[in-house]
Amino acid sequence: MEVPILKQGHYLIASIQSALTDADLSQLREALIERVGRFRARGVIVDVTALDVMDSFAVRTLRDIAHMARLRGAETVIVGIQPEVAFAMVQLGLTLKGVSTALDLEEGLAFLNVQTQVRIDRGPGRLDRG
């Protein structure tokens, strides 16, 4: 199942709707990285609220997305990890080290606004801050 990616201002928002196969996750990674370049995005939000489990492949893919997006000039934040999912992740030893996380979409946007503040202020045009 393809994950819809919305463009909002200088941010890309990938909102996962249901359980994903490994192929879906890899496809999401490629789509996001391609679009970061195409839209010159400054921030990426991956909303995982709908995921009821995250295993090593999912976590590795999210980490890769964050690292690759950073290389292409965008900051990534993962939002909406459920409490049970977070606890199972740390028991598995998956801590998403070096990747930013936030409670939900709203917090993720606030986080990106702070992170990209300087660059936006210097940027060519003003942004609407949804």
Place this chain on the structure above:
Amino acid sequence: MADDLLIPITADVDVVTARQRGRDLAAEAGFSSGDQTVIAAAISEIARNILMYAKRGEIALSLVANGDRQGVVVVARDQGPGIRDVPRAMQDGYSTSGGLGLGLPGARRLMDDFDVTSDAGKGTTVTMKKWRRMNA
């Protein structure tokens, strides 16, 4: 209760099916949502191991009772190449596939009982269980 739920693992979509069935079974048996998630994550790891190393295999899910404890039993079987060095495969960070190397050791950390038998050239069977106290 004795019937095993058999899920053939031949493609990545089967990994998703297996972990969802495992979660449903755990929920039916009264496991907490935290434990359901843990069981689903462990199934996901070993089901993916089947795909990566053996290409095909199956996962059997069942419930057992032992005194005042109830358990979810997950058995993953394949006829793949087998694991040459089981103790080493159980170490964190050991992977021959370029993965995170968390498959087996990660699943073991999540579950209460964990057992691997493997014959080089004949296949691998992983048996793991998660327990909960009944009426508690």
Place this chain on the structure above:
Amino acid sequence: MATKGKEAQSPLPDPQAQTESTAALLRELVAHLRQNRTQLREEWARRITRAQLLTAMTEEEIFAEATSVYDNYVEALETGTFEALQAYARNLSERIIPRGVETHEVVGIVLLLRDVLARSLFGKYHEDFDKLNRILDAYEPAANRIANTVAVGFVQERERIIRQQQEAIRELSTPVLQVRERLLILPIIGVIDPQRARQLTEQLLRAIRTNRAKVVVIDITGVAAMDSNVANHLVQTVEASRLLGATVIVTGLSPEIAQTLVTIGVDLSEMATVGDLQGGIEEAERLLGYKVLPLEDLTPKA
């Protein structure tokens, strides 16, 4: 072991024949107990009262329970199956535990019943010592197993209740407090075992989500000791909180615990620690962008 000293009467009996004769003897026994039901039951109830057992119950209640136990007892002897008795024992325990009936009382009354019945067997067979012996050989193992079943059922029920109460106490003893918007405090007091640690984490993670917390202060001033398991759990709690977008500050690490953690080599590099709870809250407020000022600083200077 049970046959020691009885070789004289039955040297190595054929096991098949022995089972058959045991069954026949048990049938005879059951018939006897059925015939004398009223009298034996009354005798037993009298002995219970005299031994001052089940003092929490009235005489009528004792007699009613005694009747049910008696009938279940005879049935277990007759059928050799213990499921019905087990279920009855659980049900009985459920009813009498809240009334303060103790383990020794339950064990006591079952043993009394065994004695009452044994005496009645002595009375019936005292003229035929050989027969009495064989009857007792059949009766004793079954009677002991019955006593066991009832006692174990009672103890299991008690343990279940104790476990439930422990759960309740645990829940009560780990409050997650919201002190400011988006700031939670988790004061941990007492002994942490793996189960409690797990529960604490689950509670905290849920609270982070429902309160939309951004900073959590975990104060472990009241924790006496910590082993590597619990320490690793604490690290996991901090990591899991971060996955939900919350920063954790740990306060109140005693010198002993600090020393233990360093000695056992727990990786605390990812954990923010502040000496005491007050310092932790100040740090949390700073992270949240609060600034606490004395009132006089707020009054406009003339």
